[in-house]
Amino acid sequence: MRISVLVNEGPYTHEASDSAFHFVRAALARGHDIFRVFFYHDGVNNGTRLTTPPQDDRNVVNRWSKLAQESELDLVVCVAAAQRRGIVDEGEAKRNGKDATNLAPGFRISGLGQLIEAGIQSDRLVVFGD
Numbered sequence: 001m002r003i004s005v006l007v008n009e010g011p012y013t014h015e016a017s018d019s020a021f022h023f024v025r026a027a028l029a030r031g032h033d034i035f036r037v038f039f040y041h042d043g044v045n046n047g048t049r050l051t052t053p054p055q056d057d058r059n060v061v062n063r064w065s066k067l068a069q070e071s072e073l074d075l076v077v078c079v080a081a082a083q084r085r086g087i088v089d090e091g092e093a094k095r096n097g098k099d100a101t102n103l104a105p106g107f108r109i110s111g112l113g114q115l116i117e118a119g120i121q122s123d124r125l126v127v128f129g130d
Contacts, residue, residue, distance in 0.1 A: 002121065065107070076110050077110075
């Protein structure tokens, strides 16, 4: 089965990100195809490399980055939601006159068309968070 996932909550404000991560990992382990994970609203905060949790806490961003690398996942951060929250890649930084980037490895910034495509190309679109 081909599955896409929508994450609408940040990494430390709600269990949605943790639940989405464990769902994706379990789906992959069972042989399902994850077409895309799309981060929207506060969910885009899962894609900032500047997150620095305490040493005794889980590093949600690093977990997503590592899983993306291991499983060749397409992790997409919504451009409009990211800009509102100060998350930029090289292209967005240049376009908006910013002097730094903070998008975590394994993530990419794109528009809502990627979410629409995920819904069309997948058998299921599973949503985590409001």
